Amino acid sequence: MPAYGFAHLSSRRNHADVIEYLQRIQATLDPFAGRxxxxGPPAEVIEGSWPGSMVLIEFPSLAEARAWYDSPA
Structure with missing residues (x-):
């Protein structure tokens, strides 16, 4: 069963650290079949507010998701 990693990005500023992270993250996901x-697209908010954007990463299983999160990469 798939497992997911979710992040709420409260700020969408593209500073140097964010640019480097975006350039390097796919290489950390590949060994664990993450995608x-x-x-980061803006959310369409129907009720309330949602500042920022979101990221959702899918893994084939909870084992791969945990292995990615715990990996040194």
Whole structure:
């Protein structure tokens, strides 16, 4: 069963650290078959507010998701 990693990005500023992270993250996901499902588009908010954007990464299983999160990469 798939497992997901979710992040709420409260700020969408593209500073140097964010640019480097975006350039390097796919290489950390590949060994664990991770893939972006959502990566930062503005959310359409129906009720309330949602500052920022979101990221959702899918893995084939919870084992791969945990292995990615715990990996040194």
């Amino acid at each position: 972006f499902v959502i990566h």
